[in-house]
Amino acid sequence: MTEAQVIRRVVKPVVWVAGLTPLAWQVWAFLTGHLEAEPVKGMEHFTGRTALVILFITLAVTPLRRVTRRNSLIKLRRLIGLFAFFYALVHFSIFLVFDLELSFGDLAMEVVKRPYITVGFAVLLMLTTLAVTSPQFMVRKLGKRWQKLHRLIYFAAAGGVVHFLWAQKKDIRLPLVYAAVLLVLLGVRLFPARRALPRPITSSQ
């Protein structure tokens, strides 16, 4: 198999399975009563952290490409990024259904009144924009602007960490770990690649 074939036939299916595993675990825990005594809070925290971790993995693709010199890794980036969006959407949906009971009036009020929800909602809108503009034809349509637009991921990731940090009552150790990971992922981008890589062709095939 060529490298492209390996990616398509082996790596991508693995990414799909890995990406759906957290969801499967939550659904199982929900159905069998294995969630904590505050099940909704448990699901919100779990899906939120999962979204952030996957967002970090998305951000790790480019540095990893440089280190491994395997340019083909880029073909995984869109799929991974879409999983991050998916978990952010599930996270938000749980909040909307179980905390706000589908009241969009309450949602508007929360977004306006509570800074950490304002930030979280902004992140969701950014990730939605990125997801909507991720298909091939959008990439082609937007041309050079696509690259610029997709720098939104940096702001989404930073906003996600702020949202996480801000939601804590007192113990901020875990969000600080996330912040540190994000700083590393953003920091490595400040160092240009030793040898210029060909501009990533964002097509998946």
Added chain:
Amino acid sequence: MLINRPPDIKSSEITDETLYWSRREWLASVGLGVVGSLALPKWLRAEQQQLKPDSWEIITSYNNFYEFGTGKDDPKANAHTLRPKPWSIAVEGDVKKPATYSFDDLFKGMKPEERIYRHRCVEAWSFVAPWLGYPLRDVIKRLEPGTKAKYVEFVTLLDPVQMPGQRRGVLDWPYVEGLRMDEAMHPLTLLTVGIYGKPLPNQNGAPVRLTVPWKYGFKSGKSIVKIRFVEKQPMNTWQLAAPTEYGFYANVNPNVDHPRWSQAKERPLGQLFKKPTLMFNGYGDQVASLYAGMDLRINF
């Protein structure tokens, strides 16, 4: 959309019987015949009959007790290092009988009462517990505070060996709470020593904790080692940690939000949807008069 989980009612109904018997054994072992709930005022008895206590499992496995870690399941996992026996409580300040009392001496000759109360955490979750405790007013009366005793301060155990969470400075240790004298003397306020007729498990604040059912849970300090009668309003630990978010009074109030979240609703533990939070946690008829004329937005 919503898949029903097996109802939680059954397990608690099954455990009721064993709890009933263990309660009787324990009460017998400490030389007590009857739980003195007959002395309760009528409204409280009626109220108690309406409330259905949550299961032992719920009440004892989801706790905020940072002395054993900041996770909700940390106290149950880590509190085995606490040694609630023997235990002594120092009584200080403007009081006729300052001394260090043993646990048994402090409550000598008194009968604990079972009180089924709502418990509302400032984090917007709640449960109903059948506490077993001594009305704080009865203890205070015996200690005979003086005229300068305007407030009662409760200091809880400081011992990083027994309480490993204290090795971190996540809060200023020891945990301190306080009540105004009229709040402390209110018939609802308890020095709690048990749940479901059994001694308090360590994670719930063994061997003695406060229960102030119309206030957010953090007012109810756990594992108390010192009671001080003071003239000035004490600084409680959470107020010290975040003065804009936690005040001295901390009365349950659906109309005054926490700066970062709403207090209008609460989620009963184990349930998916929230229910409206009641003013003073449902004890307004009994306690609202304590705060007549006070702006509860300022005195949050």
